[in-house]
Amino acid sequence: GAGVSQSPSNKVTEKGKDVELRCDPISGHTALYWYRQSLGQGLEFLIYFQGNSAPDKSGLPSDRFSAERTGGSVSTLTIQRTQQEDSAVYLCASSLAGHNNSPLHFGNGTRLTVT
Amino acid sequence: TQLLEQSPQFLSIQEGENLTVYCNSSSVFSSLQWYRQEPGEGPVLLVTVVTGGEVKKLKRLTFQFGDARKDSSLHITAAQPGDTGLYLCAVLKNSGNTPLVFGKGTRLSVIA
Numbered sequence: 001g002a003g004v005s006q007s008p009s010n011k012v013t014e015k016g017k018d019v020e021l022r023c024d025p026i027s028g029h030t031a032l033y034w035y036r037q038s039l040g041q042g043l044e045f046l047i048y049f050q051g052n053s054a055p056d057k058s059g060l061p062s063d064r065f066s067a068e069r070t071g072g073s074v075s076t077l078t079i080q081r082t083q084q085e086d087s088a089v090y091l092c093a094s095s096l097a098g099h100n101n102s103p104l105h106f107g108n109g110t111r112l113t114v115t
Numbered sequence: 116t117q118l119l120e121q122s123p124q125f126l127s128i129q130e131g132e133n134l135t136v137y138c139n140s141s142s143v144f145s146s147l148q149w150y151r152q153e154p155g156e157g158p159v160l161l162v163t164v165v166t167g168g169e170v171k172k173l174k175r176l177t178f179q180f181g182d183a184r185k186d187s188s189l190h191i192t193a194a195q196p197g198d199t200g201l202y203l204c205a206v207l208k209n210s211g212n213t214p215l216v217f218g219k220g221t222r223l224s225v226i227a
Contacts, residue, residue, distance in 0.1 A: 004157070033214060042219035043158070043203065056214065091157050103148070104215060106157025 002026060004107035006092050012113045013082055021077045021110045025094030032075050034067055038088040082114045119204055119218035127224040131193050136221040138204035139186040147187050149178055152201040194225045
């Protein structure tokens with residue numbers, strides 16, 4: 001399809017393990033975002049990529065979180081040494097031109113459960 | 116402190132009823148977006164409002180941006196079970212190159 005694709009859709013991991021979450025944005029979209037959605041907490045911004053510019057990492061909650069975007073397309077969010085409080089739905093979104101009024105197109109998310 | 120306060124947090128109504136949900140802030144914004152999120156899916160953009168006092172209609176949904184551009188409301192007429200979902204408002208925190216900030220949302224359940 002032509003939408004944002006995220007994988008896996010569900011991930012259960014043990015505390016202390018590392019996880020990688022993948023996002024395939026819509027082709028041609030230069031901006032890519034990662035958000036985290038915890039129960040009752042709304043969407044929390046994590047990181048933003050725009051073209052070849054340095055990413056905006058201001059939302060990453062700790063140094064255990066990192067993300068990269070290879071070739072301006074696919075992005076991977078990595079969480080090292082997972083903790084139970086990392087359990088949430090991780091949502092990826094892309095947009096045609098970044099901020100301003102460009103609408104965000106979200107994937108269906110990866111539900112991460114840390115046991 | 117939340118930049119955007121959405122109310123009510125939860126709302127359960129019967130099919131056919133009308134309802135209004137709110138998105139409030141003490142800050143002024145250049146624009147505001149409304150998204151709807153259904154279970155197991157990502158949010159989907161419904162509308163963007165940019166002008167103070169602006170009213171936009173999307174079928175049975177009416178969106179209004181406050182005159183001072185600090186708040187917005189979403190009114191649904193004759194709610195249907197298909198309207199069930201999480202309604203989120205979102206704004207740019209600052210003008211220029213900053214990401215969208217979302218409210219916590221209103222979870223709506225329309226019972227047939």
